[in-house]
Amino acid sequence: MISTEAAALDAAELLAERFAADAVRADAEGRAPFEQIAAFRASGLLPALVPARLGGGGLDWHTVLRALRPIVRADAGLGHVIAYHFVNSWRLQLNENRHAVDDLYRGLVSNSWFWGGAGNPRDAGLELTPTPDGFTVSGRKFFATGAQLADRVTASGTRVDTGERLAIVIDAKSAGVLHHDDWSNIGQRLSASGSVSFTNVAVPHSHVLGPNEQDGELYRPFGSLSILAFQLVLNHLHVGIAEGALAEAASYARTTTRPWATSGVDRATDDPYIRQSIGELTAETRAADALTWSATNLFVDAASAGAELGDDERGRAAVEIAAAKVVTTRTALHVASTAFELMGARSTSGSAGMDRFWRNARTLTLHDPVVYKAQEVGDFALTGAFPTPSAYS
Known part of the structure; x- marks a missing residue:
C-alpha cells in the first residue's frame, strides 16, 4: 500500500519508464492496455485516493496529479484511463448513500478494483427497472473510457417507473455487460474509450448511491x-x-x-x-x-x-x-x-x-x-x- 507522496511519485516514475519504452509499438497496435493496467494495479497506486480510515492510501489530489504527469508524458492514452480511474472512484464520495460509498471503497482496497465510467451525457440515458434486490440496468454508452478494463463502472440511470435519476455502480464483469472493443480513433488509442452495452444487468441496493442531478431541486454544489x-x-x-x-x-x-x-x-x-x-x-x-x-x-x-x-x-x-x-x-x-x-x-x-x-x-x-x-x-x-x-x- 502506497501512503506517502514520495512513494507515489517513485512508483509512477517506474511505471512511466516502462510505458515510455513501449509507447510507439503500443500506440501502433492500439489494443486495450490490459497488461499496462495490470502493472498499474500491482504498483500500489490504485487506492491512493481512498481515505486511510477505509484502508486506502489517504493521499490528496495534488499528489495523485503530480504522480500522473510522467505517465501522461509517456503515453497520454494510458494517462487518460488511469486518471479516470481516480476520478470515477473519487466521485463516489459526492453521493448521499454513505454506507454504500464506504463499502465500495473497502472493496476497492481489498479487491484491487480498477474503475471505469459509462456516463457520456450526450448518449441516451441508461434505464433502471426496479427488482426486489435493487434494479436491472439496460442501455448503451458509446464513449466509456476505461470500462473495458474495469472491475467496477460508475454510471447513472433513470428509473422507468418514476423518472428519478440515480447514481449507480455496475460490476463490469456481470452477465449482460458487453464491451464492444470498438475504440478506433486516431489518438488516445490506449484509453479504452469504446462503447459498452448493458442488458438487464443486476444492480443491487448496495450499489445504488442516490439521486444524480446537475440542476433543479436536487442540485447541490x-x-x-x-x-x-x-x-x-x-x-x-x-x-x-x-x-x-x-x-x-x-x-x-x-x-x-x-x-x-x-x-x-x-x-x-x-x-x-x-x-x-x-x-x-x-x-x-x-x-x-x-x-x-x-x-x-x-x-x-x-x-x-x-x-x-x-x-x-x-x-x-x-x-x-x-x-x-x-x-x-x-x-x-x-x-x-x-x-x-x-x-x-x-x-x-x-x-x-x-x-x-x-x-x-x-x-x-x-x-x-x-x-x-x-x-x-x-x-x-x-x-x-x-x-x-x-x-x-
Missing part, C-alpha cells in the same frame, strides 16, 4: 464536483502531452537532428532558430502548467468544503478550470505540431512515433468544444456570472 474533476484532469492531460512532445523533440535535436546547410553551425543545438523555438514552446507549456495548478488549487479547496460548499466557491473553481482549458488546449496542439519543426523531416517517420503526441492532443482536445469554455470565462469577465452547472461545466 458539492455533488456536482465530478464534472469539474473530469475537466481538471483533461487540463493535466493536455499539459502532459505538451511536456512529452517537448522532451522527445529536445532529445531528438540533441542526438539526431542535423544542422541545416546554411545555418552556419555544426550542431543542431547551436542553431538559433531551434534554441529560440524550443525556448518559446517551453515557456508556453510552463505557463499552461501554472494555470492548471492554479485551477487545481481552487478545485481542491472546493472539494475540501464538502457539503458546505457554496455556489460562489464552486463557480470560481469552474471559471479557473475553464480558463485553463482554453490555454492548455491551444498549448497541446501548438507544441505537438511545432515540435516537428525542431526535429526535421526524418521525425515524420513511423519509427520516431512523434505523430502520436499530435494525434493524442487533437483527439483529446475535442472532448467538449473549447469555444464554450472561452465563452464561460468571457461571461465571468464581463458580468461576473459563473458557468451554469451542467454535464460539462
Whole structure:
C-alpha cells in the first residue's frame, strides 16, 4: 500500500519508464492496455485516493496529479484511463448513500478494483427497472473510457417507473455487460474509450448511491464536483502531452537532428532558430502548467468544503478550470505540431512515433468544444456570472 507522496511519485516514475519504452509499438497496435493496467494495479497506486480510515492510501489530489504527469508524458492514452480511474472512484464520495460509498471503497482496497465510467451525457440515458434486490440496468454508452478494463463502472440511470435519476455502480464483469472493443480513433488509442452495452444487468441496493442531478431541486454544489474533476484532469492531460512532445523533440535535436546547410553551425543545438523555438514552446507549456495548478488549487479547496460548499466557491473553481482549458488546449496542439519543426523531416517517420503526441492532443482536445469554455470565462469577465452547472461545466 502506497501512503506517502514520495512513494507515489517513485512508483509512477517506474511505471512511466516502462510505458515510455513501449509507447510507439503500443500506440501502433492500439489494443486495450490490459497488461499496462495490470502493472498499474500491482504498483500500489490504485487506492491512493481512498481515505486511510477505509484502508486506502489517504493521499490528496495534488499528489495523485503530480504522480500522473510522467505517465501522461509517456503515453497520454494510458494517462487518460488511469486518471479516470481516480476520478470515477473519487466521485463516489459526492453521493448521499454513505454506507454504500464506504463499502465500495473497502472493496476497492481489498479487491484491487480498477474503475471505469459509462456516463457520456450526450448518449441516451441508461434505464433502471426496479427488482426486489435493487434494479436491472439496460442501455448503451458509446464513449466509456476505461470500462473495458474495469472491475467496477460508475454510471447513472433513470428509473422507468418514476423518472428519478440515480447514481449507480455496475460490476463490469456481470452477465449482460458487453464491451464492444470498438475504440478506433486516431489518438488516445490506449484509453479504452469504446462503447459498452448493458442488458438487464443486476444492480443491487448496495450499489445504488442516490439521486444524480446537475440542476433543479436536487442540485447541490458539492455533488456536482465530478464534472469539474473530469475537466481538471483533461487540463493535466493536455499539459502532459505538451511536456512529452517537448522532451522527445529536445532529445531528438540533441542526438539526431542535423544542422541545416546554411545555418552556419555544426550542431543542431547551436542553431538559433531551434534554441529560440524550443525556448518559446517551453515557456508556453510552463505557463499552461501554472494555470492548471492554479485551477487545481481552487478545485481542491472546493472539494475540501464538502457539503458546505457554496455556489460562489464552486463557480470560481469552474471559471479557473475553464480558463485553463482554453490555454492548455491551444498549448497541446501548438507544441505537438511545432515540435516537428525542431526535429526535421526524418521525425515524420513511423519509427520516431512523434505523430502520436499530435494525434493524442487533437483527439483529446475535442472532448467538449473549447469555444464554450472561452465563452464561460468571457461571461465571468464581463458580468461576473459563473458557468451554469451542467454535464460539462
